[in-house]
Amino acid sequence: MWDDAFPSFLIGLREGLEAGLVVSVLVATLVRSDQRARLPHVWTGVAAAIGLSMSFGAVLTFTAASLPGKSQEAFGGTLSLVAVVFVTAMVFWMRRSARTFSGEIKQKVTAALGMGAGVLIATSFLAVGREGLETALFLWTTAQAAGSSSGPLAGAAVGLLIAAALCWGLYRRVLHINLTRFFGITGAVLIVIAAGVLGYGMRDLQEATVIPGGTSYAFDLSAHLDPASWYVTVVQGTLNLTPQMTWLQVGVYVTYLAIVMTLFVRGVRGATPAKPVPVVSAAAVAAEPTAGASAPAEGTKPAVLAATHVAGAAKRVSVPLDSAEAEQPATPAAAQAVGTPADPGTGSAVASAAVEAERSTVPAPAGGEAGAVSSGADKATASAATETEAEAEAEQSATPASEGEAGVAGEKSAKSASCGPETPSAPAEGAAAKPSTPRRFPRWTVPAALVAAPALIAGIAIAAGSGKPTSGAPVVEVSAADCGKGFTAPKPGRQTFQVRNTGSRTSEIYLIDPVSNAVYGEVEGIAPGTTRALIATVGTGSYAWRCVPNGGKAVTSAAVRVSAGGDSVQAVLPVSEKDLAAPLAAYRTYVDQGLADLQTKTRTLQSDLDADKLDQARKDWLPAHTRYASLGAAYGTFADFDARINGRTAGLAGGVDDPAFTGFHRIEYGLWHGQSAATLAPYAKKLAADVDALRTDFPKQDFDPADLPLRTHEILENTLHRELSGDADYGSGSELATTEANLDGTRELLTLLRPLIDKRDAKVIPAVDTWMRRTEQLVLARRAEDGTWTPLDKLSDTDRQRLDGTVGQLLEELAPIPDLLEIRKAA
Numbered sequence: 001m002w003d004d005a006f007p008s009f010l011i012g013l014r015e016g017l018e019a020g021l022v023v024s025v026l027v028a029t030l031v032r033s034d035q036r037a038r039l040p041h042v043w044t045g046v047a048a049a050i051g052l053s054m055s056f057g058a059v060l061t062f063t064a065a066s067l068p069g070k071s072q073e074a075f076g077g078t079l080s081l082v083a084v085v086f087v088t089a090m091v092f093w094m095r096r097s098a099r100t101f102s103g104e105i106k107q108k109v110t111a112a113l114g115m116g117a118g119v120l121i122a123t124s125f126l127a128v129g130r131e132g133l134e135t136a137l138f139l140w141t142t143a144q145a146a147g148s149s150s151g152p153l154a155g156a157a158v159g160l161l162i163a164a165a166l167c168w169g170l171y172r173r174v175l176h177i178n179l180t181r182f183f184g185i186t187g188a189v190l191i192v193i194a195a196g197v198l199g200y201g202m203r204d205l206q207e208a209t210v211i212p213g214g215t216s217y218a219f220d221l222s223a224h225l226d227p228a229s230w231y232v233t234v235v236q237g238t239l240n241l242t243p244q245m246t247w248l249q250v251g252v253y254v255t256y257l258a259i260v261m262t263l264f265v266r267g268v269r270g271a272t273p274a275k276p277v278p279v280v281s282a283a284a285v286a287a288e289p290t291a292g293a294s295a296p297a298e299g300t301k302p303a304v305l306a307a308t309h310v311a312g313a314a315k316r317v318s319v320p321l322d323s324a325e326a327e328q329p330a331t332p333a334a335a336q337a338v339g340t341p342a343d344p345g346t347g348s349a350v351a352s353a354a355v356e357a358e359r360s361t362v363p364a365p366a367g368g369e370a371g372a373v374s375s376g377a378d379k380a381t382a383s384a385a386t387e388t389e390a391e392a393e394a395e396q397s398a399t400p401a402s403e404g405e406a407g408v409a410g411e412k413s414a415k416s417a418s419c420g421p422e423t424p425s426a427p428a429e430g431a432a433a434k435p436s437t438p439r440r441f442p443r444w445t446v447p448a449a450l451v452a453a454p455a456l457i458a459g460i461a462i463a464a465g466s467g468k469p470t471s472g473a474p475v476v477e478v479s480a481a482d483c484g485k486g487f488t489a490p491k492p493g494r495q496t497f498q499v500r501n502t503g504s505r506t507s508e509i510y511l512i513d514p515v516s517n518a519v520y521g522e523v524e525g526i527a528p529g530t531t532r533a534l535i536a537t538v539g540t541g542s543y544a545w546r547c548v549p550n551g552g553k554a555v556t557s558a559a560v561r562v563s564a565g566g567d568s569v570q571a572v573l574p575v576s577e578k579d580l581a582a583p584l585a586a587y588r589t590y591v592d593q594g595l596a597d598l599q600t601k602t603r604t605l606q607s608d609l610d611a612d613k614l615d616q617a618r619k620d621w622l623p624a625h626t627r628y629a630s631l632g633a634a635y636g637t638f639a640d641f642d643a644r645i646n647g648r649t650a651g652l653a654g655g656v657d658d659p660a661f662t663g664f665h666r667i668e669y670g671l672w673h674g675q676s677a678a679t680l681a682p683y684a685k686k687l688a689a690d691v692d693a694l695r696t697d698f699p700k701q702d703f704d705p706a707d708l709p710l711r712t713h714e715i716l717e718n719t720l721h722r723e724l725s726g727d728a729d730y731g732s733g734s735e736l737a738t739t740e741a742n743l744d745g746t747r748e749l750l751t752l753l754r755p756l757i758d759k760r761d762a763k764v765i766p767a768v769d770t771w772m773r774r775t776e777q778l779v780l781a782r783r784a785e786d787g788t789w790t791p792l793d794k795l796s797d798t799d800r801q802r803l804d805g806t807v808g809q810l811l812e813e814l815a816p817i818p819d820l821l822e823i824r825k826a827a
Contacts, residue, residue, distance in 0.1 A: 006155060006193075007138075007152070007155070007193045007197075008138065008139050008152040008153070008155035008156040008159065009155035009156065009158055009159040010159065010186055010189060010190060010193070011087075011134075011135055011138045011139070011156065011159065011190070012135060012155065012156035012157070012158070012159025012160040012163065013159035013160075013162055013163050013186070014090075014094070014159075014163075014183070014186055014190070015090075015131035015132070015134055015135045015163075016131070016135075016159060016160040016162075016163025016164060016167075017163040017166055017167065017182075018094070018131050019049075019128040019130075019131040019132070020163050020164060020166070020167030021167060021170070022123070022124070023042060023046060023124055023128065023167070024167040024168075024170055024171045026042050026120070026123065026124060027039065027042060027171065028171055030042070038120060041120040041121050041124075042120055042121075042124045043124075044121050044124075045120065045121040045122065045123065045124030045125035045126075045128070046124050046125070046128050048121075048125050048129075049124070049125045049126075049128035049129035049132050050128065050132060052129050052132065052133070053128075053129065053132030053133055053135065053136045054136070056132075056133055056136045056137075057136040057139065057140060060079065060136070060137070060140045074204070074205060074208035074210050076141075076201070076204045077201045077202065077203075077204030077205035077208060077210070078201070078205070079137065079140065079141055079201075080141045080197050080198065080200055080201025080204060081198065081201045082137065083137050083138045083140075083141040083194075083197060083201075084194045084197055084198045084201070084256075086134050086137060086138070087134070087138060087190055087193075087194045087197075088191070088194060088260060090134060091187040091190055091191060091194075091264065092187075092263075092264065092267070094183040094187065095183060095184065095187055095264065095267055096267075135156065138197075139152050139153065139156055141197055141200075141201075187264060188261070188264065188265070191257065191260050191261050191264060192239065192257065192261075193239065193240075194256070194260075195239075195253050195256045195257040195260075196239040196240030196241055196253065197240055198252055198253065198256050199240060199241075199245065199249040199250070199252055199253040200240045200249075202246075202248050202249050202252050203245075203246065203249055206246060206248065211248065213246055213247060213248050214246065215246075216246055216247050216248075217244060217245065217246055217247070218245055218246060218247045218249070218250040219244070219245060219250075220243070220244045221243040221244065231651050232651075241253075474486070474487075474488070474490065474495075474497055474498065475497075475498045475500060475531075476497050476498065476499050476500070476545065477500050477502045478499055478500070478501055478502065478503070478507065478509050478526075478545060478547045479501065479502045479503030479504075479507075479547065479549075480503050480504075480505065480507070480547060480549045480552050480553075480555055481503065481555075482502075483545050483546065483547035483555040483556065483557045484544065484545035484547075484557025484558070485502075485557075487545060487557060487560065488560065489543075489560040489561065489562055490538045490543070490560075490562065491538065492538050492539060492540070492562060493537065493538060494535065494536075494537050494538075495535070495536060495537070495538050496533050496534070496535050497511070497521075497533070497534045497535075497536070498531050498532075498533060499523050499526060499531065499532050499533070499534050500530070500531040501526045501527065501528050501529065501530055501531075502528075502529075503528055503547075503549060504528050505528065505549035505550050505551065505552060506525055506526065506527050506528065506549070506550050507526055507547050507548060507549040507550065508522065508523070508524050508525070508526075508547075508548040508824075508825045509522065509523045509526055509532075509534065509545065509546070509547055509548075510522045510545070510546040510548075510574075510824070510825075511534060511536050511543060511544075511545060511546075512543075512544055512545070512546050512556075512571070512574075513541060513542055513543070513544075513571050514542055514543075514544040514556060514559040515542055516571070516573060517573065517574055518571030518572055518573045518574070519571055519572045519573075519574050519824060520536040520537070520538075520543065520569065520571045520572075521534045521535060521536030522534070522824070537569050538562055538569065539562070539569035540562055540563055540569075541561075541562060541569065541571075542559045542560070542561055542562075543559065543560050543561075543562060544556055544557050544558065544559040544560070545557040548825040554825065570761075572760060572819070572820060573759060573760045574824035575756065575820075575821050575822065575823055575824065576823060576824075577705050577823055579756060580705035580706075580708060580709075580756075580821070580823070581705065583705075583708060583752040583753055583756070584703060584705045584708060586752050587634075587703075587708065587748070587749070587752055588699075588703060590748060591631050591634045591698065592695075592698060592699070594627060594630060594631045595631070595691070595694060595695040595698060596695065597627055598624065598627050598628055598631075598691055598695075599688075599691055599692060599695060601620065601623055601624035601627055602624050602684075602687055602688045602691045603688055604620050604624070605617060605620045605621055605624050605667070605684055605687070605688075606681075606684040606685055606687070606688045608620055608677075608684075609667075609677045609680050609681045609684045610677075610681055610684075611677075612677040612678075613677070614671065614677055617667075617671055617677070617680075617684075618671050618672070618732075621664070621667060621668060621671060621732070622732065622734055622737060624664070625646075625664045625668070625734070625738070626734075626737055626738060626740070626741035627741070628645065628646060628664065629646075629738050629741035629742055629745070630741045630742070630744045630745045630748075631745060632711065632715040632718075632742055632745040632746075634698075634703070637698070637701045637702070637703045637704075637707070638694060638698075638701070639701070641690060641693065641694040641697070643663075644662055644663055644686075644690045645663045645664065645687065645690050645691060645694065646663050646664050646665065647660075647661065647662065647663055647665065648661075648665055648727075648728065649661055649665075656669050656730075662683055662686055662687070662690075663683075663687055663690070664687065665728075665730045666683050666730075667680055667683050667684060667687065668730040668731055668732050669730040669731055670683070671731070671732070672730070672731025672732055673731055705823070706822070706823050708749060708752070708753060708821075709753065709817055709818045709820070709821035709822065710818050711746075711749055712746060712749050712750060712753065712814055712817045712818070713811060713814045713815060713817060713818055715742050715745055715746050715749075716742060716743070716746055716807060716810060716811055716814065717811055718742075719738070719739050719742045719807070720804065720807050720808065720811070723735040723736075723738045723739050723742070723792075724739065724792065724800075724803065724804060724807065726792050726793060729791075729792065733789065733790075733791025733792065733793070733794075734789055734791075735791070735792040736779050736782050736783070736789045736790065736792060737783070737789045739779050740776070740779050740780065740783075743772065743775065743776055743779070746772075746814075747772065750765070750768065753817070753821065756820075756821055757817060757820060757821065760820045760821075761816065761820055764813070764816055764817060764820070767813045768810070768813045768814055770813075771806065771809050771810040771813050772810060774806050774810075775803075775806045775807055775810050778799075778802065778803050778806055779803070782795070
């Protein structure tokens with residue numbers, strides 16, 4: 001799960017920080033301006049934006065779920081491309097805006113506070129909503145690539161929590177962030193991730209046949225890399241690079257990465273660096289009075305005064321200043337306050353020094369003008385000035401007297417003369433008191449409506465979209481209470497049924513023959529409220545629907561009969577775990593006996609090396625190794641024992657010298673590369689111990705019965721990719737001997753499963769037997785009378801091609817078995 005979390009973590013962190021910076025400045029400004037009553041407007045906008053983002057994610061999820069297979073691929077591929085466009089635009093916008101972020105926040109906050117509640121709600125809504133929509137789109141795309149939503153959701157949640165903590169630190173004046181560096185580093189990483197998403201999107205479009213080239217592979221390392229290994233999982237989860245990629249995927253990945261990363265790096269290096277300016281917190285910004293707000297002109301309204309406070313304060317928001325601001329020549333007072341880099345004590349005074357520098361250019365207002373200001377404005381000014389008074393006094397020792405100080409003194413005198421501290425201004429004579437208008441609706445009505453509106457719109461969109469079947473396709477409603485509602489006798493031929501789950505549980509849906517329980521078609525894991533397509537060929541016979549909700553009992557609809565036209569259609573008789581119980585028990589016995597024989601052979605190998613008999617060890621190594629190979633159907637059950645007994649060097653940093661490289665192949669490498677018996681004896685001892693431990697542990701290991709049908713195909717598929725490619729050889733040249741052992745293991749499985757296979761399709765086993773014999777004849781022809789085998793690299797190209805082609809055809813004949821014997825709840 002966590003390997004899929006990193007891309008969404010980075011998106012959550014960046015997007016959360018962008019939105020949080022604006023919201024934290026809004027909150028800090030309202031608090032410091034004594035306007036806490038307007039805080040609910042900010043949180044209303046934030047809540048509405050979150051609701052919109054979640055609703056957008058729901059629309060994407062349910063829309064995709066209601067599409068048929070290839071349409072889902074096309075839909076996912078298209079949205080992957082859209083996500084890459086958004087992420088790329090975001091990365092370049094933040095690279096440009098990081099140095100001027102303070103100016104943008106200044107404009108937003110000034111406009112919001114100067115216009116009223118609606119603008120405050122809109123500002124916070126737009127700040128959070130834009131980032132939320134981008135996050136929802138990217139999360140959906142990464143979840144599609146990962147095949148699971150748990151990892152991307154967890155990563156995004158952690159990123160958003162950290163972003164919230166960073167914004168809280170800025171608000172509380174305990175944290176400083178260089179946004180230029182932060183967005184530069186994360187931007188470069190996101191470009192690499194976006195390149196992988198672009199390649200994944202192209203692959204989706206190829207699988208949907210929208211773009212050609214789906215079978216033109218640039219490379220296929222699936223035979224050399226274990227898809228379940230941690231390193232493959234991490235690379236695939238974070239970068240969307242897979243062991244198998246087409247030429248189109250590789251081309252767009254490399255092209256996008258080369259062009260976009262080059263432009264991004266050039267932009268970062270070519271940007272004119274702003275002079276280093278110490279950052280201050282968002283709370284400090286809102287606390288500082290501005291240059292022109294000391295004593296407003298006559299008639300100035302309190303709301304305008306608050307906006308003027310924010311306009312001056314936002315210049316010193318808790319991010320680096322833009323280049324134009326940073327490079328302006330400082331006044332003597334400001335320069336003295338900033339000090340030199342060697343004097344860190346004076347650097348923290350930059351905000352107050354900037355205030356003094358601005359004030360020095362504005363003449364002190366007359367007391368009469370100040371007296372006309374309402375008491376509400378005086379109270380806001382006094383509140384902000386009181387919080388910065390201590391800082392101003394501390395700076396006076398390092399800052400010479402200026403006209404700004406006189407302005408402050410004049411401001412205080414004017415304030416004292418006009419109304420005195422905390423004295424409310426009297427209403428003008430003759431002014432009539434207006435009666436308060438009663439509210440028509442409670443205060444919570446508007447916030448609740450704003451939050452509920454996106455969810456309501458999303459619900460309507462989902463209901464309208466998922467309720468539309470494809471043209472001419474019959475709609476069948478399924479649920480635990482009423483399975484197959486609306487089902488009538490279908491026409492013969494290939495039909496597409498739109499299956500809609502009207503129940504409350506995710507369900508498995510089957511179109512069956514009610515007489516034999518044979519399955520004509522199935523839809524697995526259909527969620528409540530979604531519609532999925534089920535394609536089946538209809539012929540003469542009986543048809544019914546069977547619904548199996550998760551955690552519930554199977555429900556079967558009434559049967560319908562199709563008799564006019566069309567031949568009978570072969571359906572698949574379902575298999576239950578009970579059907580596989582007897583073959584599984586027999587195979588467990590076979591494996592246990594094989595492990596007992598393996599114990600004997602590995603001890604013989606150990607004795608050879610302990611006695612320094614290298615020639616004999618080479619002879620005894622092969623029987624031991626091929627005995628283990630013949631147990632191939634159980635390799636998924638052996639878990640970590642398989643890596644210790646038969647592991648290869650794939651994924652090991654040290655290669656053949658890596659301490660984790662042990663077992664048969666490590667001994668093989670040493671025996672055929674001139675290593676001494678003393679060097680190999682410890683590996684033989686460990687091998688024997690691991691085999692003993694496996695034999696002891698095997699009776700307690702879980703063996704999934706569904707693995708048996710799968711292994712009939714997978715054993716020889718791995719043989720083709722490993723042994724017959726030469727990648728599994730470490731010097732013995734015994735690839736064909738191991739191939740013969742894998743044929744023996746597959747034959748054992750087929751013997752146990754044959755009754756179940758014949759009952760469902762009597763043509764499969766004869767075809768498999770024919771190609772099994774042909775394959776074995778080609779392999780055994782390379783074994784000499786003394787038991788030695790011809791190494792694979794000694795075969796001619798013609799012989800290797802013939803062998804590969806024969807094994808490939810055998811795999812084609814084995815391919816139907818896993819589907820025939822798949823465990824189905826319809827049984």
